[in-house]
Amino acid sequence: MNPPNKITFFSRFEADILAGKKTITLRDESESFYQAGQRVSVSNLEDGRCYGELDILSVEQVAYDDLDDTHAEQENMSLAELKTLIRQIYPGITSMYLIRFSLV
Numbered sequence: 001m002n003p004p005n006k007i008t009f010f011s012r013f014e015a016d017i018l019a020g021k022k023t024i025t026l027r028d029e030s031e032s033f034y035q036a037g038q039r040v041s042v043s044n045l046e047d048g049r050c051y052g053e054l055d056i057l058s059v060e061q062v063a064y065d066d067l068d069d070t071h072a073e074q075e076n077m078s079l080a081e082l083k084t085l086i087r088q089i090y091p092g093i094t095s096m097y098l099i100r101f102s103l104v
């Protein structure tokens, strides 16, 4: 089975993604199937509305404890905000998948 060629984000990130201010996302094992070179449609989780396409540039594992200011900058937030957010979305997670993307 081919991995789904779509990715969803919380709708509050749409503006940052379209402006090129958010260029990475951190996901758990359930979304580790994305592959560099893949083109995916991007849509809002809440209403399913598709608003563009992303090229997946890389997928690599990263530990929660290794998140740094560079990751936060690529998420267009502070490191404290990013770590709090991850704790909310993925309670107790220690290892994630860092997915780099560019808007098509």
Ligand SMILES: CC(=O)Nc1ccn([C@@H]2O[C@H](CO)[C@@H](O)[C@H]2O)c(=O)n1
Pocket: 008, 009, 010, 013, 024, 025, 026, 027, 045, 075, 085, 086, 089
């Ligand atoms: C919609 C859905 O299924 N899942 C997720 C999971 C994560 N994220 C964002 O990725 C970054 C790191 O986790 C942060 O910016 C998160 O808010 C998201 O938008 N949607």
